Amino acid sequence: MLDRELKKGSAELLILSLVEDQPRHGYDIGTLIERRSKGTLRFNVASLYPLLYRLEKRGWIQGRWVEKAGQRRRRYYRLTAEGKKVLAAQRNSWREFVEAISRITGIEHA
Amino acid sequence: MLDRELKKGSAELLILSLVEDQPRHGYDIGTLIERRSKGTLRFNVASLYPLLYRLEKRGWIQGRWVEKAGQRRRRYYRLTAEGKKVLAAQRNSWREFVEAISRITGIEHA
DNA sequence: CAATAATATATCGCTATGCCACATATCGGT
DNA sequence: ACCGATATGTGGCATAGCGATATATTATTG
Numbered sequence: 166m167l168d169r170e171l172k173k174g175s176a177e178l179l180i181l182s183l184v185e186d187q188p189r190h191g192y193d194i195g196t197l198i199e200r201r202s203k204g205t206l207r208f209n210v211a212s213l214y215p216l217l218y219r220l221e222k223r224g225w226i227q228g229r230w231v232e233k234a235g236q237r238r239r240r241y242y243r244l245t246a247e248g249k250k251v252l253a254a255q256r257n258s259w260r261e262f263v264e265a266i267s268r269i270t271g272i273e274h275a
Numbered sequence: 276m277l278d279r280e281l282k283k284g285s286a287e288l289l290i291l292s293l294v295e296d297q298p299r300h301g302y303d304i305g306t307l308i309e310r311r312s313k314g315t316l317r318f319n320v321a322s323l324y325p326l327l328y329r330l331e332k333r334g335w336i337q338g339r340w341v342e343k344a345g346q347r348r349r350r351y352y353r354l355t356a357e358g359k360k361v362l363a364a365q366r367n368s369w370r371e372f373v374e375a376i377s378r379i380t381g382i383e384h385a
Numbered sequence: 386c387a388a389t390a391a392t393a394t395a396t397c398g399c400t401a402t403g404c405c406a407c408a409t410a411t412c413g414g415t
Numbered sequence: 416a417c418c419g420a421t422a423t424g425t426g427g428c429a430t431a432g433c434g435a436t437a438t439a440t441t442a443t444t445g
Contacts, residue, residue, distance in 0.1 A: 205371050206372075210393090211433050214395060237392065239394085256380065264315075266312075266316075269316070270288055270366065321426095322403055324424060325403095346412075347412080347421065349423085
């Protein structure tokens with residue numbers, strides 16, 4: 166119903182936003198989304214990790230393994246230059262999308 | 276990533292909202308969504324019609340054939356009592372969803 | 386110290402969804 | 416006669432979501 170990019174947009178938008186300021190690893194991203202949304206949003210690992218691989222393959226994020234004594238290895242993802250552009254575009258798409266739904270359903274947002 | 280209801284929510288929400296005030300037929304719903312969203316949202320018929328059948332099967336909308344001379348038969352859908360409840364719930368879910376995304380991505384809405 | 390929870394990444398396989406492409410039918414305009 | 420708009424409908428493919436399951440390490444708690 167919306168163009169392909171927009172539809173996948175909300176999931177991708179969340180991840181790209183979270184790695185914007187600092188590199189984060191998958192598990193961190195998953196728990197952050199759940200906590201910050203107060204439980205409204207939840208990522209299943211079987212969706213989250215494959216999505217991270219897709220984003221990396223597209224060159225929007227770049228991962229690297231970090232191993233520290235006393236903790237399991239983690240793969241930290243940072244936003245690439247290309248990813249920054251995509252994030253900006255997706256933010257606009259999201260705004261447009263929400264406005265469109267508002268116009269049709271009559272829902273107002275705080 | 277969101278619960279099943281929420282995810283299908285946006286598509287269902289649009290349809291339920293549009294048949295809230297008056298019965299509408301499928302083609303009308305499709306063109307209305309496209310026009311009111313100024314092209315941002317578009318329903319493919321191969322998604323729209325099956326979705327209408329699903330909503331009717333669940334008892335949220337009720338369709339009836341209307342045949343008038345000088346036009347092709349149309350199936351008009353009206354919102355059922357059950358559908359009204361679902362619509363109210365989905366409006367709340369949608370608001371929650373948008374707020375959650377806003378909190379995580381830092382996007383403000385007009 | 387043994388069991389359990391939390392952390393962290395990973396994948397199989399089922400189901401549902403989206404949509405391209407195509408099909409059918411009627412009406413109005415050119 | 417042809418084409419575009421209106422109107423409904425479907426087969427089949429590609430993809431996404433996710434429950435279930437697996438593996439490995441560290442922290443906690445009885």
